[in-house]
Amino acid sequence: MDGTIPRARLAEVLTQMRTLSEQYRLAVANVFHAGDGNLHPLILYDANKPARVERAEAFGADILKLCVEVGGVLTGEHRGSASKSATVMGTMFD
Numbered sequence: 001m002d003g004t005i006p007r008a009r010l011a012e013v014l015t016q017m018r019t020l021s022e023q024y025r026l027a028v029a030n031v032f033h034a035g036d037g038n039l040h041p042l043i044l045y046d047a048n049k050p051a052r053v054e055r056a057e058a059f060g061a062d063i064l065k066l067c068v069e070v071g072g073v074l075t076g077e078h079r080g081s082a083s084k085s086a087t088v089m090g091t092m093f094d
Contacts, residue, residue, distance in 0.1 A: 001060050002075040003067030007037040016066055017041065024059040026052070038075065039067065 005013050014030060021028045029042040041063055045056040064074055 001041065001064060003039050003064050003072055004075050005037045005039060005067050005070050005072035007034065009070040009072075010034060010037065013039070013066060013070055017063060020059060020062050020066075024055045024062075026055055026059055028059070028063075037072065039063075 017028060017030065027044040029044065030039065031042055032039045041060070043056045043059050045052040047053055067074065
């Protein structure tokens with residue numbers, strides 16, 4: 001999943017992502033090119049446990065919604081991002 005945010009909001013977004021991580025009880029590694037404000041969060045979960053997969057997908061959707069809420073966009077920079085972000089695409093154009 002990929003989202004771009006205004007660079008000035010990076011600290012705020014990372015703080016909110018930590019809160020979401022605690023809420024979903026899943027770890028997240030924040031990989032990004034901060035100079036561009038481009039986020040590539042890696043949600044860590046056991047794919048052999050369906051409940052964790054569902055939580056990871058909901059967590060990812062919330063991260064993408066957060067990107068849009070702070071004035072960012074969904075980028076689809078990496079393959080597969082477009083299908084993952086389809087559930088929140090409407091948020092970007094509301």
